[in-house]
Amino acid sequence: MLKQTKHWAAVTASCLLITGALGAAQQPGESSSFRLQMSVDRLLVPVVVRDMQGNTINDLKQEDFQVFDNGKPRPISGFTVEQRGAAAPTQTPPAASEPAQQPGLPGRITVFLFDDMHLNAEDLAHARTAGMKAINGALTGTDLVAVVSISGAVNTGLTGDRDKLQQGLAQLSPRSLYHPDASDCPYIDYYEADLIENKHDPVAVQDAVQKYINCHPAIANPSEVPGASGNSPNPEALVAASVLRALSVGRQDVMSTLAAIAALINRMGQVPGRRSLVLVSPGFLNVEHESLDVESRIIDLAARSNITINAMDARGLYTGEMTASQRSPMLGGRSLQMNSEMQRSAMKLSENVMAELADGTGGTFFHNNNDLETGLKELSERPQCLYLLELPIGDVKRNGSLHRLSVKVSRDGAAVSARQSYFVPKPEKPPK
Numbered sequence: 001m002l003k004q005t006k007h008w009a010a011v012t013a014s015c016l017l018i019t020g021a022l023g024a025a026q027q028p029g030e031s032s033s034f035r036l037q038m039s040v041d042r043l044l045v046p047v048v049v050r051d052m053q054g055n056t057i058n059d060l061k062q063e064d065f066q067v068f069d070n071g072k073p074r075p076i077s078g079f080t081v082e083q084r085g086a087a088a089p090t091q092t093p094p095a096a097s098e099p100a101q102q103p104g105l106p107g108r109i110t111v112f113l114f115d116d117m118h119l120n121a122e123d124l125a126h127a128r129t130a131g132m133k134a135i136n137g138a139l140t141g142t143d144l145v146a147v148v149s150i151s152g153a154v155n156t157g158l159t160g161d162r163d164k165l166q167q168g169l170a171q172l173s174p175r176s177l178y179h180p181d182a183s184d185c186p187y188i189d190y191y192e193a194d195l196i197e198n199k200h201d202p203v204a205v206q207d208a209v210q211k212y213i214n215c216h217p218a219i220a221n222p223s224e225v226p227g228a229s230g231n232s233p234n235p236e237a238l239v240a241a242s243v244l245r246a247l248s249v250g251r252q253d254v255m256s257t258l259a260a261i262a263a264l265i266n267r268m269g270q271v272p273g274r275r276s277l278v279l280v281s282p283g284f285l286n287v288e289h290e291s292l293d294v295e296s297r298i299i300d301l302a303a304r305s306n307i308t309i310n311a312m313d314a315r316g317l318y319t320g321e322m323t324a325s326q327r328s329p330m331l332g333g334r335s336l337q338m339n340s341e342m343q344r345s346a347m348k349l350s351e352n353v354m355a356e357l358a359d360g361t362g363g364t365f366f367h368n369n370n371d372l373e374t375g376l377k378e379l380s381e382r383p384q385c386l387y388l389l390e391l392p393i394g395d396v397k398r399n400g401s402l403h404r405l406s407v408k409v410s411r412d413g414a415a416v417s418a419r420q421s422y423f424v425p426k427p428e429k430p431p432k
Helices: 002-018 021-025 121-138 162-170 190-197 202-215 235-268 289-304 334-349 352-360 372-379
Strands: 042-050 065-069 072-074 078-083 086-090 108-114 144-149 274-281 307-313 385-392 401-409 415-418 421-424
Touching (some): 042 289, 065 385, 108 121, 108 235, 121 162, 121 372, 190 334, 202 235, 202 334, 235 307, 274 372, 289 421
Parallel strands (some): 108 144, 274 307
Antiparallel strands (some): 042 385, 042 415, 065 072, 401 421
């Protein structure tokens, strides 16, 4: 009895670490810059393999796997098979494998992370209702659950108290911190700003200039505006300022979101038990090298901590069409068509980060489905079998590049869910 009491004391202390973790990681107005360490000599790749009926395949060996890095074969230096509730190391296991379950410890740890920084009121309401129905299924025996929001405004801590979890869900509300003002004229969002500044897209540049001219007629026809000077500034130069503002806000948004996810995973790694994170979000744009690097490090951190990330697109079956409020009088003709296309592309691209976090940690991405309740119930379960591959990457050049991964298995009809990429940052410059 004394031994179990000590175990629960350790669990309680670890659970308290989760409370307040996000608040410390992100506060409005603070710098979103943070450090997240990543090994530069090896990479962990969790893999889930399913048959044509969707059942996990649990009898594969190391020799059944092939990994390709930017199309070239990469050797596998470590291999572990993790059955639900246990780990069965084979050959050379990675350093971080799940310890055997000890008596008196929680059977399963599930953290529901709601993205209140990007979910609108309608989608968050649907997700909240689905969460209230799914919580009961996530709590059995000695399981513990937490309800947390990206902004840190809601954090129940790990608990088996259903009433406390329901109260946490009821407190969820949209908390948009880093979004451009929709009333700005011209309105340039993060997606368009990235096209202009980083990808040098001439069509996006032309569209932004036209929107600026529509908002400021004196730029195009200064002689027709009383008091206007004939030496009006170049519209391209004026657009540049709007683009930089949109980029700055977009970077703050994605980096603060990733910082919150990283902080929570780091805290979860200190809690014993089988751990999974369920991210409920509409997605968010992750398109620049710095944030792609952080995403790669988060996947690595979760893999080393044996934490599965499952993700649900809370938009369900959504349409990419612009709403009436988004159809500014300054948008018309070709500009309206262009902005509608950019919005559809941005909304689709926003899914990528959720899919990558799930695939990269052996989790599941639930999307294009309005049955959010079923989705949350499915995502709160760990896969029956997960393979953890260790890859040596000490020979990879640290040049700030994104490497594409492909994992194949020697089993006909098998579907593979695995990490699809990793980012190799440039060496940090020594401080002066």
